[in-house]
Every structure is written in structure tokens, then in C-alpha cells.
Amino acid sequence: MATQSLVGTKNRSGQVVTDPWKMMHEAERSPCFFTGSEVIKEAIRRANCDVMIAYPITPQSEAAALIGELFAEGFIGDYFRGESEFAVMSQCAGAAFGGARVFTTTAGPGTMRAMENFPMWAGARLPIQMIVTCRGINSPLSIQPDTLEISYLLNTGMLVWHAETAQDFYDWILKGYMVSEEPDVHLPLALCCDGFFVTHTKDVVNLTPADMCLPPYDPYRSPVPCMDMECPPVRMMRDPFVMKSNYISYATHASWQQEVWAAVERSRKHAIRWLDGLIEVDRPDAEILIVSSGTAVSQGREAQALLEEDGIEVGIVKVKTLRPWPEEEIRQATKNAKHIIVPEFNVTGWLAKEIRATIPDADRVYAGPHVCGGMTMPPEVIAADIKKHLGIKAESLAGRGS
Amino acid sequence: MIKRRLNIRMSGLGGQGAVTAAHVLAMAASRDGKFAISNPFFGAEKRMAPAESYCRIGVSRIYDRGELVFPDVIEVFHPQVITMGKSYTMPFYSGIKENGVVVINSDVPLLSDEDVQRLKDLNVAVFYIKGTQVALEVAGTELSTNMTMIGSVAGITKCVSLEALEGALQERFGKKFVASGGTATLDEAIKKKFAKKEMLLKKNLETVVRSYEMASEWAEKNNVELAVAAA
Numbered sequence: 001m002a003t004q005s006l007v008g009t010k011n012r013s014g015q016v017v018t019d020p021w022k023m024m025h026e027a028e029r030s031p032c033f034f035t036g037s038e039v040i041k042e043a044i045r046r047a048n049c050d051v052m053i054a055y056p057i058t059p060q061s062e063a064a065a066l067i068g069e070l071f072a073e074g075f076i077g078d079y080f081r082g083e084s085e086f087a088v089m090s091q092c093a094g095a096a097f098g099g100a101r102v103f104t105t106t107a108g109p110g111t112m113r114a115m116e117n118f119p120m121w122a123g124a125r126l127p128i129q130m131i132v133t134c135r136g137i138n139s140p141l142s143i144q145p146d147t148l149e150i151s152y153l154l155n156t157g158m159l160v161w162h163a164e165t166a167q168d169f170y171d172w173i174l175k176g177y178m179v180s181e182e183p184d185v186h187l188p189l190a191l192c193c194d195g196f197f198v199t200h201t202k203d204v205v206n207l208t209p210a211d212m213c214l215p216p217y218d219p220y221r222s223p224v225p226c227m228d229m230e231c232p233p234v235r236m237m238r239d240p241f242v243m244k245s246n247y248i249s250y251a252t253h254a255s256w257q258q259e260v261w262a263a264v265e266r267s268r269k270h271a272i273r274w275l276d277g278l279i280e281v282d283r284p285d286a287e288i289l290i291v292s293s294g295t296a297v298s299q300g301r302e303a304q305a306l307l308e309e310d311g312i313e314v315g316i317v318k319v320k321t322l323r324p325w326p327e328e329e330i331r332q333a334t335k336n337a338k339h340i341i342v343p344e345f346n347v348t349g350w351l352a353k354e355i356r357a358t359i360p361d362a363d364r365v366y367a368g369p370h371v372c373g374g375m376t377m378p379p380e381v382i383a384a385d386i387k388k389h390l391g392i393k394a395e396s397l398a399g400r401g402s
Numbered sequence: 403m404i405k406r407r408l409n410i411r412m413s414g415l416g417g418q419g420a421v422t423a424a425h426v427l428a429m430a431a432s433r434d435g436k437f438a439i440s441n442p443f444f445g446a447e448k449r450m451a452p453a454e455s456y457c458r459i460g461v462s463r464i465y466d467r468g469e470l471v472f473p474d475v476i477e478v479f480h481p482q483v484i485t486m487g488k489s490y491t492m493p494f495y496s497g498i499k500e501n502g503v504v505v506i507n508s509d510v511p512l513l514s515d516e517d518v519q520r521l522k523d524l525n526v527a528v529f530y531i532k533g534t535q536v537a538l539e540v541a542g543t544e545l546s547t548n549m550t551m552i553g554s555v556a557g558i559t560k561c562v563s564l565e566a567l568e569g570a571l572q573e574r575f576g577k578k579f580v581a582s583g584g585t586a587t588l589d590e591a592i593k594k595k596f597a598k599k600e601m602l603l604k605k606n607l608e609t610v611v612r613s614y615e616m617a618s619e620w621a622e623k624n625n626v627e628l629a630v631a632a633a
Binding site for chain 2: 058141197376379
């Protein structure tokens with residue numbers, strides 16, 4: 001890797017450029033008790049970012065404001081506020097075309113508003129990292145967590161990862177750049193979490209040293225021509241691609257779309273290495289498995305403990321990456337499961353649908369419980385749903401003490 | 403009753419510092435070597451609208467997050483939570499566990515006979531504290547009301563030490579803190595109430611201690627035993 005030669009040198013803010021694998025796996029960590037937003041700031045402090053573009057929308061506003069502080073401290077090359085989320089994502093594209101390591105954050109309606117840009121980013125092979133702090137997108141308005149927006153991102157050609165905790169978030173922001181900037185990947189990453197449950201929650205997170213940072217982005221590792229004085233931006237969108245209706249144009253579009261998705265597939269090996277697998281399994285031999293992503297995994301872990309008190313053994317499968325989709329891993333992990341429970345923070349159950357489409361005997365999948373529009377998912381509800389599904393009498397949760 | 407995990411729900415109104423209170427309490431618990439998680443729950447921010455926050459403290463890693471549906475302790479920061487239903491659950495004590503505690507900031511009793519009976523059936527103790535008055539007396543500003551709520555729950559359950567609370571307050575108010583615009587404005591407002599930052603910290607801590615003592619005394623007198631196991 002060309003940037004390896006910079007290891008040991010200092011960046012503009014005096015941090016030592018460190019071998020990323022050593023920084024993430026060997027460097028001493030110190031615990032902090034921070035909100036997820038503060039953790040995003042700390043990850044970006046160490047990410048050697050060139051540009052961050054912001055637009056306020058709850059629940060990502062705190063993170064965006066905190067990164068503004070980082071800019072003031074000299075850790076970000078440039079930082080500004082766009083006119084809207086659509087503008088922000090377009091401006092991110094411009095910065096990435098220009099060879100910058102770009103970071104942005106969005107949420108809910110902002111993600112939806114900017115949607116046109118995401119397949120464009122992927123098609124243009126721009127390794128932008130976008131934090132998605134999921135919230136409700138529908139009317140009536142909700143600023144509370146709801147993961148429906150992730151389902152819209154799944155077919156954009158972006159890498160889509162779903163963090164469970166602030167610790168995941170911290171590690172994956174930094175590791176995310178390492179995966180998405182690989183020449184055989186070179187795709188944008190949507191790093192998602194459930195807003196509030198991660199962004200506004202204080203939790204213990206172990207940080208790498210603040211005086212170490214990632215090597216800078218090297219735009220000449222891009223698989224498509226990097227925009228510079230030899231290759232001005234107009235050539236990226238040159239007329240044959242867009243305007244003409246002929247054999248070459250059709251062939252270009254078709255083959256390029258396949259190439260984007262092939263790049264998503266090629267990210268698999270890097271993500272497996274950096275994230276220590278695309279899924280994480282706890283008690284693989286259990287007949288009942290909770291398979292989920294994001295905060296629903298955490299709630300599942302609590303439900304697992306509750307059910308254990310009743311002598312019911314439950315395993316957990318945490319899905320870390322949604323794109324690439326861990327098809328083979330999920331098939332293997334659920335091989336012996338009799339009941340596959342998929343709790344989700346959205347009304348449609350998109351994750352359950354993906355899992356059903358992946359495994360044999362899909363009627364083993366129980367899609368639920370579902371909460372949406374910002375509702376919380378108490379572990380007691382997951383435990384009660386599992387009992388009900390198994391035909392075990394469960395204590396009624398209605399009334400909640402009344 | 404000594405619990406492996408103590409679930410605390412704080413129901414307040416926007417601007418009262420319920421979010422800050424839960425964070426400070428969790429920061430203190432973490433300083434004491436316990437496991438803790440705190441998070442808020444509110445709508446698009448506005449003063450006097452319902453705002454809740456949750457603090458979970460325990461002896462093992464806590465995964466559970468989000469709205470606390472089954473709390474051990476409920477703290478009511480403002481009478482309107484009860485009188486005007488400014489709460490995410492109706493009634494405000496919905497979901498409270500048996501042998502739990504309700505802390506209410508009010509000069510006068512607010513519960514109906516039916517509420518009193520229901521809470522009694524669940525063996526839930528109710529502690530009224532004139533929190534706003536204590537804040538005005540000790541700190542000279544009602545903006546410190548949230549400190550009385552921190553002191554109350556700490557005094558009754560001893561879930562955090564006063565030393566850890568002092569450290570947490572220092573961590574929260576001793577340096578620049580970036581959050582939402584609303585929180586930043588309130589931070590500025592409370593800083594203006596005191597000549598110096600040290601004064602703000604001192605007065606707030608004194609408010610915590612005063613309410614801690616009041617709550618401790620009440621719990622002792624009424625044999626209320628609700629605590630979290632040692633770290």
C-alpha cells in the first residue's frame with residue numbers, strides 16, 4: 001500500500017500516522033464514558049479526514065456539531081454546512097472526486113432526501129463514509145429510532161454496515177475507511193446505527209490513543225481515473241455514458257453496474273478480516289436463535305438472559321454487514337436452528353425477508369417482534385414473543401403494572 | 403431489596419435537565435466501577451414538552467437501551483407530568499416494578515386515591531420532595547432542580563457515591579460541552595447564574611448533598627430498602 005511509506009510521519013495536526021492494523025488491534029486502549037455522538041467525534045479525530053460536510057437533522061446533529069469542534073481544533077481539512085442533505089451528499093461527491101477522504105452524517109428524512117446521490121456515489125466509486133443515525137422517516141413525524149431507512153440503502157451499491165453499540169461505531173468508522181478504500185472495493189460506506197440508542201446513549205467505549213491516526217487517503221489507488229489536472233471532472237460524466245443510446249452505451253451501463261456489485265462482493269474478504277467476520281454467533285448450538293442487527297441485537301441479548309432464567313436456551317446471531325450480505329455465514333449459523341426469531345425496529349421486517357430468502361426451510365423464520373415509529377423494544381417483549389411462538393404460557397405484559 | 407440492576411426513569415419537561423441528570427448519574431456510577439447506561443427520549447425539542455431520560459445501573463454489562471418500560475424508580479421532575487399527563491406512559495407510573503420507588507418534585511400531594519392505592523398494592527413507596535424550593539434555597543436558581551432529583555435517587559438507593567457525583571458534575575460542567583442548541587443555551591443560562599464556574603459546581607453539589615440527605619432520612623424512617631449490589 002502506497003500510503004504505508006507515510007507510517008511514522010506526522011499529519012497536519014501532529015498525530016503519528018500509524019499502521020491501521022496495529023492501531024486498531026495492538027495499540028493500548030483507554031476507556032471513556034461517552035455518548036455515541038462523542039464517540040463519532042473521537043473516531044473522526046483519528047481518521048485523518050480531509051472534508052466533513054454537515055446539515056442538521058436529529059439525531060445526527062450533535063455528532064456533526066462535535067466534528068465542527070474538531071475542525072476548529074485543526075483535525076479536519078475542511079468543514080462546512082451544506083444547503084440541504086441533497087446538497088451535502090452532492091458536495092461530498094465533489095470532494096471525493098477531488099481526492100479527499102470524506103465524512104458525513106445524516107438521518108431519516110435526510111437520508112431519503114439525499115437518496116439520488118447514493119447510487120451515483122457507488123457508480124462513481126467514491127469511498128465516502130456516511131454515518132446514518134436511523135430515525136423515523138414517515139409522517140407523522142418522529143425523531144426516534146426506526147431502521148426503515150436502511151432498507152432503502154440496500155440496493156444503492158453502497159456498503160451497508162449496522163453497528164450494535166458505540167464501540168462498534170468507533171472501531172467500524174476507522175476500519176470502514178480501510179475496507180472501502182481498497183482498490184478492488186472503492187465504494188461508499190453507509191455505517192448505520194439506531195439513532196438515540198447509540199448516538200445519545202452514554203456507554204463505556206475503549207479508544208485508541210489520540211496521537212495516532214490512519215494513513216491519509218491515496219486517491220491514486222482508485223480503480224477509476226482520479227480527478228486531477230490531467231483528468232478534469234467533465235470526463236467522469238462524459239457524453240457516451242449519459243446521452244447516447246447505442247450499443248456501447250448500453251454495454252457500458254450494464255457492465256458497470258455488474259462491476260459495482262462485484263466490488264461489493266470483493267469487499268467481503270476485507271470486511272471479514274477487519275470486522276472479524278460478517279456475523280458474530282453466541283451459542284451456535286441453541287435450537288432457538290435470535291438473528292438481528294443493530295440495537296435489536298442488544299435487546300436480544302437481554303432477552304436471552306431473561307429466557308435463561310426460565311431454562312430456555314437461546315443463541316444470538318449478530319449480523320454486522322448487510323451489504324455485503326453474509327449469505328453463507330447465515331446459512332451455516334442457522335443450520336441446526338428450529339426457530340429463527342428476527343426482532344426489528346421497523347414495521348416491514350426487511351431483515352426477516354432477507355433471511356427468509358437466504359436459508360432453506362424459511363418457515364423457521366419468525367419475523368418479530370417489530371416496533372416502529374420510535375417505540376422501544378423491551379427485552380421482556382422479545383422473551384414473551386418467543387414463549388408465545390413456542391407455545392409456552394407467558395405472563396401478560398399488558399397493563400404494565402396497572 | 404438488593405438488585406443486580408437498578409432501572410431509573412426520569413420524567414420531566416424540556417429544559418429541566420432530566421437528560422443531564424440521567425447522564426450525570428450514569429457517569430457517577432461508571433466512576434464507582436459499576437456498569438451504567440443512560441439515554442434520553444424526547445420529541446423535537448421544546449421547553450415544557452415531555453422529556454424523559456433513563457439510567458440503568460448494574461453489576462454486569464448492560465445491553466438494554468431505549469425507553470425504560472419497567473423501572474424500579476420513577477422520578478417526576480415537574481407536577482405537570484402527573485397533572486397534565488406530560489409523560490410517555492399513562493399513568494406516569496405505568497410499568498413500575500413491585501417494591502419500587504416514586505420520587506415527585508412537588509409542594510403538594512398530586513396522586514389520586516386510585517393512584518395511591520395502585521402504588522400501595524405494588525408496595526411502591528412515594529417520596530415527595532420540594533425540589534424546586536430546595537434548588538432555589540441552596541443554589542439560588544430553579545435550574546438546579548435536576549440536582550435534587552439526582553440527590554434523591556442517590557440518597558434512597560445509594561446507587562452512586564457522593565464522591566463519584568462530584569467527579570461527574572465536574573466532568574459535565576467543568577469543560578466546554580457541545581450538544582444540541584437547546585442544551586447549549588441552557589448551559590449558558592446556568593453559567594450566567596453564577597459568578598464563577600467553581601461556584602456553579604459548588605452550589606450544584608450542595609443541592610445534590612442536601613436532597614441526598616433528605617431522601618436518605620426519608621428512606622430510613624420509612625424502611626424503604628432498594629439498592630443495587632456492590633460493584
